[in-house]
Amino acid sequence: MTFPTQIDQNLVKALLKALESGEPSQAGALLDELTQVRESELYQRVSELTQNLHQTLDGLNDSTLLLQTKHDIPDAAERLEYVINMTAEASNKTLESAENALSLMSSLQEITCNSIAGSDTEILLKTINKVNSELTEIMLAQSFQDLTGQVLNRVIMIITSLEQSLIHLIDQSTHDYASIPDREESAEDKTSDEMKGVGPNVTAKSKNGSTQSQAEVDDLLSDLGF
Structure with a gap:
């Protein structure tokens, strides 16, 4: 970034x-005087950038970013928490x-050693040891959950930080974050989203109006006369 030179050569x-x-x-x-000239240019440029930013935010008429900030980003974070x-x-x-x-x-293994004799005992014990080894491998493989959970938690922190930054920018503009409307999606849009990999109803908001248990399903069928 360059700044116009206003330094007096005489100074x-x-x-x-x-x-x-x-x-x-x-x-x-004299050095203080020269520094003040430079600082004044910096302050002027920062002021211009701030003003341009406010003008850009105030002129933000496309609702896509606003809807994504209020709905899509929190939805993504909640889905990651669901995965965890x-x-x-x-x-x-x-x-x-x-x-x-x-x-x-x-x-x-204990029963085998006490009740079975002969060559069959050795075969059974080898099989039992093999099964024990496989089960131990399964248990060790579950350590992936701790690692993936840490990674996803880090991603959630980044997403949440981005969300708060965008909310702050929106609040600094003429837009009111609280007045951003809900998304209006048709049944076809929801089906299309699920086909694209958005997934089923896993967030609190997406579950509104849907049954949560078999008991609720039975009550609903009863209300309908079935």
Whole structure:
């Protein structure tokens, strides 16, 4: 970024003369004067940039960015949180099942050693050890959940920070964030979004008006006379 030069050459010459003459106080005063000129140019340019930004925001008539800030960004963050919760739940269930299976295999190993004799015992014990090894691998593989959860949480933090920055910019303009309308989507638009990979109803807002459990489904059918 460049700035127009408004530095008086006489001031520069006087500064050099003061330095050569060993007059530090005079040199300092001249240097302060030169610095003030530069600062004044910087302040002027920053003021112009700020004014241009406000004018750009005030003239923002395209509702796309406004709707994305209020609806799409929070929706994306909530969907990521849903992914974190679902993977954590699935991981916990897998770990619990694997631990139960290991316990059962331990019992089976004990029974084998006490009740079966001969060459069959060795075969069964090798099979049990192999199953135990596979179950242990399954449990170790569940460590992915912690790593992916940390990554997704970081992404959520970035998205949320971006959202707050955009909200601040909108509030600095003539637009009112609170008055931004809801999205109006037809059934065809929703179906199209799901086909594109948006996914099913997983956010609190998207679940409005939908049944949440089998009991609610039964009540709804009962109300309809079925």
